Amino acid sequence: MPQQIKKLLIVFTIIFGIFFIIKYALKPKSFGEFGHYRGLAIIENENKQVKYVGTEACNDCHDDIVSYKKEGPHVNLQCEVCHGPGYLHIQDPETNKLIIPSKREKCGICHQKNAARSENNITQVNLKEHNVENKCIDCHKAHNPYEFKD
Amino acid sequence: MDPRYESLYEALKNVHGYIYPNEISLTWSILIVEYPYITGLVAGAFILASLNRVFKIKALEPTYIISLLTAFAFLLVATMPLISHLGKPLRFWEIMITPHSTSAMAIFGFVYLWYLMIVLLLEIWFDYRYDFVIWSREKKGVMKYVYKILTLGAMGTSEKDLKWDKKIGYFITVVGIPSAFLLHGYVGFIFGSVKANPWWSSVMMPVIFLFSAMVSGIALVLFVYMGINFIRKKVQNMPTLDSIGKYLFYILIIDFTLESLDQIHRIYEANESFEILSMLVSGKLFFTLGIMQITVGTLIPLLILGFFQFFKPADKIRRIAYFLISIFVLTGVFFMRWNVVIGGQLFSKSLHGFTTYNLGFGGQEGFLMALFWMIIPFGILAFLLWLLPPWKKAVH
CATH class of the missing domain: 1.10.287 (Helix Hairpins)
Structure with a gap:
């Protein structure tokens, strides 16, 4: 065997050896227990x-x-x-x-007019135009918004 | 107004027509444009070097080592745009220690490693081993030991040793050609296999990526070769330039034909995505595709190179033309990647609307970051040329 190959084999063995040591050391112990993920992740999340x-x-x-x-x-x-x-x-x-949220923008999280949102399910209001001066809860009852305050 | 709505209104300004909420901002930015671009430069430069070695083209000889070093310098950086794009860049190594066999990106890590470690590094090492031995004897101080380490202890300089260097080097080149095809064909495959995206999903993608990679790699070697001669104040070797120009011309024709075939096929097939794609091409991509990729990057170089195949103007004119062509082609291929990566995300999967890509200047995915990863390989190349000067290699 030519000397180049011999030396390269040694170097590659060292590199692969280091790689496998690193892989062994860094791979979480519970990895692959149930699937391609850290098994402990389930228990950690359960304990939150x-x-x-x-x-x-x-x-x-x-x-x-x-x-x-x-x-x-x-x-x-x-x-x-x-x-x-x-x-x-x-x-x-x-x-x-x-x-106890009172700002218009809070209601806007769901009700701000947005083309991507279905109007049939959630009432859409253009916050830039609708009764701009007031807070939503000045008129609407937050727990039942179709009823108005006196 | 609440900053959240401020940004929503800001984002909605970029939207035309109907678009799903998760399509407003692009997930793959300029860094993902750069990744196939740099990988392509590597594969292209390497293929030029390999053709040179396998087919023994005399005129291309001065570019052989330069192509290899250029490929190596760019390969070292190829994954960096990807890593900088990650939300948690410091966790990039996890893909290597727990690779998933069905993840195209994880397998790319191994294709990349194969190409870097087995093909490019070894080929360069076998090419330089003899010189390392000579330099380790000639040099003084630290450099003596640097070269000694680089020999890896293989200090033989007999005829037999040199023959082995050549033989194994040749073998690696032969293995390297399909590996280079694999490396870049794979990048095309990653895009081509996204079946939900009509702009990407095409079996032609790997082939198109491969040929545009070869075009860009050859252009890069032309650019680097001329740059090195200019910096070293050497006369440009016209037969070499003409030769590179000739190969660039041939590959550019194939590349242009394949890309046209892909487009003609789309036009003829005219399936349900055709309308939005034609609006994309004539609207948002008009500048980057029509002007930059097709006109500047392909047609102008093709016309000039085609002209040079029949008429030979004065050397000075050809020199300037070759230099400009290399820049044009490099720019054109960059925009080809741009059109694929960015273009594919500009239209909605509903096929009824568009969003806009705003390239930021700074930040993790901005222009500066992209520029940084484009400049670094040239720095590495300069270092490699200093450490392993091809012009000081022994003739053997």
Whole structure:
């Protein structure tokens, strides 16, 4: 065997050796346990704290608002979509207050006119034109928006 | 107004017709244009070197080593635009340690490594091994040891050793030609296999990419060769320039024919995407496709090179023409990649609307970043030419 090949074989063996050591050292231990991903990722995600508690938890104290909301188009909307995650609030309602959104742009997250959004399902309003001077909740009741404030 | 709506209104200004929300801004930017461009330059430059070696074309000999070094310098940078485009660039190596056999991009990593480690590096090493030995004896100081390390301990200089260098080098070249085809054909394949995109999805894509790669690689070698002679204040070797020009002309004809065939096929087939694609070509891509790619990058070089095949104006005129042609062709092929990558994302999958690509100046995916990765290979090439000067190679 010519000396060039011999030397190259040595160099390539070293390179591949280093590659396999690195691959062994860096590949997460649980990789490939269930599929082409880190097996532990499932358990790690399972162990994360659940921050959204759901409408039923709100219903324990605010049953009047929850049942009022059921009468309007926001019936399927979870309370925490507007008020934010409630996991701290249910532990200590006095210290951990939830958000009460009042800005026009908050309603606009869903209701701002957007060609890509179906108008049949969500009412679309052009925030640049519709009653620009006022907040939405100055007229609309947020929990049942087709009813107006006095 | 809330900044979120500000940016929505800003984005909607770029939209014409009906478009799905996730199509407003382009996911693949100028860096993804650059990646097939640079890979193409590598494959093209290498194929020129290989043809030179396999078919022993005397006039091209001065460009042989330059083509190899150019290919190497660009190959080192080829993946960098891709990596800088990633959201988490520092995690790029994960694709190599846990590769997925069904991921086209993961397999590209191995095609790339094969080409870099087995083909290009080895070919250059076998070409230079004898010179490393000589230089390690002649040089003093640190450089002596640098060259010694580069020999990898293979210090033989006998007739037999040289014969082996040549034999194995030749073998690698022969293996290298299909590898270069694979490297760039693969890049075309990645685009050609996106079946949801009518602008990309074509079996012609790998072939078109390959030939435009050869065109751009030859143009780059022409540019680099003339540049090196200019910087070293050497006379341009006209037979070499004419020879490169001749090959550029031939490959450019094939490239142009294949691309035209692809377009004619689309026009004749005129399927449901035809209307939006014809609006794309005559509207948003008019400048980059009609002017830059076809006129500047293809027709003008073809006319001039074709003219040179029958008439030979004075050397000075031909020199200037070749230099300009190399720049024109390089620009044209860059815009070919642009038209594929950016063009393919400008129209909606609904086939009823367009968005706009705004190239930013700075930032992770801006013009400066793209320019940076275009300049770096020339820096690497300059370093390689200093470390491994082809003009100081021993004649053997």
